[in-house]
Amino acid sequence: MVSATVTSKGQVTIPADVRTQLGLSAGDRIEFVLNEATGRYEVIPATGSVTALKGVIRKPAKLISIDEMNAAIVEQGASA
Template sequence: MTSATVTSKGQITIPVDVRTVLGLSAGDRIEFVLNEATGRYELVPAVQSVKALKGIIGKPRKPVSIEHMNAAIAGQGVWKR
């Protein structure tokens, strides 16, 4: 079984064999997901292809002009202040 030690700052070094299996490299992000069935946390790579975003937002009902987009952006900027 592979293990790691938690430092006083709450940091760990993920062992190389675990990084290899997960496909992790320097700079990658990971997520800790609670498995409610087991009550344990799972380490999951937070790396997704940009292609995974395809279809996340539906097509607009009618075409939107650049002017309408700019007006909407300008309106949000003023509203947030």
């Protein structure tokens, strides 16, 4: 069993072999998820793919053409 110590600031250094098994490197984010079946927390790498974001943002009710976008940019630029 691998263990780590929590510092007074609440920080924990994840042991190297655990980082390797999770595929973590410096700057990566992790999530702590409560497993309700066991009552324990699980550490999960938060390294999702961009494709996982599909469907997060709804399609606009009205589609806007490139010409309309350009006109809006010109209008904003003129008022600035």
